[in-house]
Structures are given as structure tokens and as C-alpha cells.
Amino acid sequence: MxxxxxxxxxxxxxxxxxxxxxxxxxxxxxxxxxxxxxxxxxxxxxxxxxxxxxxxxxxxxxxxxxxxxxxxxxxxxxxxxxxxxPVEITRAARDVVLAIDISGSMDARDFAAPDGTRKQRLEGVREVVRSFVEGREGDRMALIVFGTRAYVQAPLTEDLGTILDLLDRTEVGMAGPHTALGDAIGLAIRTFEASDIEQRLLILLSDGTDTASRMSPVNAAEIARGEDVAIFTVGVGDPEASGEDRVDLATLRDVAARTGGAFFFADDEAGLREVYARIDALAPREVETLSYRPRxxxxxxxxxxxxxxxxxxxxxxxxxxxxxxxx
Structure with a gap:
């Protein structure tokens, strides 16, 4: 025409x-x-x-x-x-940030695999997160790892292959032995500043207690709520342990509640897979379709x-x- x-x-x-x-x-x-x-x-x-x-x-x-x-x-x-x-382009209507704890306690080999064997916590987490990321084709995602400090491994991108490749290269202790839970939330908020999409989701996985943050997780959660960031927290590890090895379920639950998200706990690989399936059900992929005619x-x-x-x-x-x- x-x-x-x-x-x-x-x-x-x-x-x-x-x-x-x-x-x-x-x-x-x-x-x-x-x-x-x-x-x-x-x-x-x-x-x-x-x-x-x-x-x-x-x-x-x-x-x-x-x-x-x-x-x-x-x-x-x-x-x-x-x-x-007319040409239609479908793009994600929400951005997702994954924040993975790689502190020293994630090296513990107490994560139960479906066959009953025990594996390293981070190894089990990686396998579950991989399947979760692969199922969100078309979404924009970012990857943050944190220990004593929090670092952006990958900014918001639709290249999920890069996210998975960087996650596979992540090792326990790369970010320090301690846990900076609040700093990880703050860094995720800064990562979302590059997004022009209103719906923002942070999935935060940790197995320890916050001991190294410059900002408390609760204060960071309040800021996240003001930025319309919903936080889904996932606790792994042993809540009965002592010191930094004890997962702080109360704080993770409070952070999720303050931002309109949800809290989950998983002590084995099967449970963690179920957690991510429930997150996918609670926060299904949302897309918007743009249509234009080439001229x-x-x-x-x-x-x-x-x-x-x-x-x-x-x-x-x-x-x-x-x-x-x-x-």
C-alpha cells in the first residue's frame, strides 16, 4: 500500500x-x-x-x-x-532481578538431591535457577551475586544465555565470606533504575544472616516498596545453625511482606524446584505486544x-x- x-x-x-x-x-x-x-x-x-x-x-x-x-x-x-x-513485537512487561547468595556458607554440602545424595548448596541452587531462567524466554533479567559485597554479574538483558553462563561461572566466596543481604536489595533497586517498565520483581535467595550490609534489609525493603519493587525471598540452609550459617527466616519473611511479595523456604533441591514453580505461578510472565507497519x-x-x-x-x-x- x-x-x-x-x-x-x-x-x-x-x-x-x-x-x-x-x-x-x-x-x-x-x-x-x-x-x-x-x-x-x-x-x-x-x-x-x-x-x-x-x-x-x-x-x-x-x-x-x-x-x-x-x-x-x-x-x-x-x-x-x-x-x-503489520509487524507485531512481543516484549516483557516486567523486569526480573535474581539475587543469589554466594557467601561462604553456600559451600556446605547438605543440600539433598532427588536421588538422596548430598550436594553443595550453590550447586543445587544453580540447577534449579537454570530451569527457572530457561522457562522465562523473552523476559528481561539481571543477575546479582552477594557475599560480603554485592555485585551485578549481568544487567537487565533479554540474553538469558549470558545470565546462565555467568551463573555457571559463579563460585562460593567470590564476593566474600559474609552476607550483605541489605546491600543486595539496594543494588537491585539501582539496577531497576535503568528500567522504564513499571512492574519489577526481585527474587532474593539467601542461606545466612545479614552481617555485612551498610543498610539493613528492612530499610532496603522499605525503599524497594517505594520504588514498586516486589521481593520474593527464598531461604535455604539450616535455621537451627548458629552465627552466619543460620538462615534468618524472620528477616526474609519481613522483607517479602513489606514489598507485597512472598516468602518461601526450601531445604532440598525438590523443595527449591517447587518454590520456583510457585513463584512462576504467583508472578507469571507478563508481556505487551507492540504493532507497527514498516515504511x-x-x-x-x-x-x-x-x-x-x-x-x-x-x-x-x-x-x-x-x-x-x-x-
Missing amino acids: ISLGAPWALLLLPLPLLVLWLVPPHRERVPALRFPFFRHIVDAAGSEPGPGAVVLSRTGLQMAAAVAIWLLVLLALARPERVGE QSLAWIPLALAALIGTGATGFLALQDQRRTVA
């Missing part, structure tokens, strides 16, 4: 007629001879003197070329374009035709003048 991007340009169609009507014609001076008693000599010779300036007349070819060029230039100004079939400009066609007509008419008139001069 062909359409005009600026059809209002066609209102300029009568502009040459207005110029012809309102602007006086251009007069060009011609060679002349003046001498004393000019009027008496002209009367004696019976001649009629001509004007010292004349309005040049136009040939039919010049008029036709001028009209055609004006119409073509006007058509180019109206921006003709070919409109293609290809065709303004170059009338401009090229106008140039060809102008060049051809000028060349033809110049050739005619040359022939008259020779004759």
Missing part, C-alpha cells in the same frame, strides 16, 4: 499561481541605441521604438517542464511511502524524475539556441 506521510504539502499546489498573480513579472534589459533628436529620426523613418526592457516569453516546452517539475517536487514533499504488512520512503522517485525532466528540457533548449546561432 502506498500512502503519503505529509499530505498537507499538497496544499502548496496553487503557490505558483499566487506568485504569478501577486509578484510583478521580471523584466530583462535588452541592447538599445540612444542619440540626440531620437524622436524626430524615428518619426522620419516611420518606425516604432521598442522598450528598453522586455518580459521574456516561455515556450510550450518550458511551461510543460516547469509544471511537471513543480508537481513532482510537491509529490516528494508529501513523502510518498510504501507501507508494509519505505519513495520520495526519491519523483525527485529523480524532476531532475531528469529539468536536465532534458535545459539540454534541448540549449541545443535549439545553438542551432539558431549557427543558422
Whole structure:
């Protein structure tokens, strides 16, 4: 389908007629001879003197070329374009940040696999998170790891393969031995600042007690609530342990409640898979569909035709003048 991007340009169609009507014609001076008693000599010779300036007349070819060029230039100004079939683009209507605890306690080999064997906590978490990420194709996700400090491993991106690759390369203790739960929430809030999507979800997994944050998890949760960030907290590990090895379920539950999220606890791989399945059910993937029609400009066609007509008419008139001069 062909359409005009600026059809209002066609209102300029009568502009040459207005110029012809309102602007006086251009007069060009011609060679002349003046001498004393000019009027008496002209009367004696019976001649009629001509004007010292004349309005040049136009040939039919010049008029036709001028009209055609004006119409073509006007058509180019109206921006003709070919409109293609509608194209729909589906994109996520919510951004998700994964914050994974990699403090020293995640090295404990007490995470029960479905076959009954015991594996490292981080290893079990990685396998479950991998399946969760793979099931959110089309969403934008970010990855934060935290220990003594919190770090952005991957900013918000639709390249989920990169998220998984970076998660596989993450090792226990890379961010320090302690747990900075509040700093991880604060860093997630800063990560969301690059997002123009209103719905924001933070999934926070930890197996310890906050001991290294510059901001308490509760205060960070209050800020997250003000930024419309919903936090789903997941506790893994042993709530009966002592020191930093004890998972602080009360704080994780409070953080989730303050932001309108939910709290979960899992002490084995099967339970963690169920947790992520419940998170997926509570916060299903939301998308928005954008539709547009591709447009290809065709303004170059009338401009090229106008140039060809102008060049051809000028060349033809110049050739005619040359022939008259020779004759």
C-alpha cells in the first residue's frame, strides 16, 4: 500500500499561481541605441521604438517542464511511502532481578538431591535457577551475586544465555565470606533504575544472616516498596545453625511482606524446584505486544524524475539556441 506521510504539502499546489498573480513579472534589459533628436529620426523613418526592457516569453516546452517539475517536487514533499504488512513485537512487561547468595556458607554440602545424595548448596541452587531462567524466554533479567559485597554479574538483558553462563561461572566466596543481604536489595533497586517498565520483581535467595550490609534489609525493603519493587525471598540452609550459617527466616519473611511479595523456604533441591514453580505461578510472565507497519520512503522517485525532466528540457533548449546561432 502506498500512502503519503505529509499530505498537507499538497496544499502548496496553487503557490505558483499566487506568485504569478501577486509578484510583478521580471523584466530583462535588452541592447538599445540612444542619440540626440531620437524622436524626430524615428518619426522620419516611420518606425516604432521598442522598450528598453522586455518580459521574456516561455515556450510550450518550458511551461510543460516547469509544471511537471513543480508537481513532482510537491509529490516528494508529501513523502510518498510504501507501507508494509503489520509487524507485531512481543516484549516483557516486567523486569526480573535474581539475587543469589554466594557467601561462604553456600559451600556446605547438605543440600539433598532427588536421588538422596548430598550436594553443595550453590550447586543445587544453580540447577534449579537454570530451569527457572530457561522457562522465562523473552523476559528481561539481571543477575546479582552477594557475599560480603554485592555485585551485578549481568544487567537487565533479554540474553538469558549470558545470565546462565555467568551463573555457571559463579563460585562460593567470590564476593566474600559474609552476607550483605541489605546491600543486595539496594543494588537491585539501582539496577531497576535503568528500567522504564513499571512492574519489577526481585527474587532474593539467601542461606545466612545479614552481617555485612551498610543498610539493613528492612530499610532496603522499605525503599524497594517505594520504588514498586516486589521481593520474593527464598531461604535455604539450616535455621537451627548458629552465627552466619543460620538462615534468618524472620528477616526474609519481613522483607517479602513489606514489598507485597512472598516468602518461601526450601531445604532440598525438590523443595527449591517447587518454590520456583510457585513463584512462576504467583508472578507469571507478563508481556505487551507492540504493532507497527514498516515504511519505505519513495520520495526519491519523483525527485529523480524532476531532475531528469529539468536536465532534458535545459539540454534541448540549449541545443535549439545553438542551432539558431549557427543558422
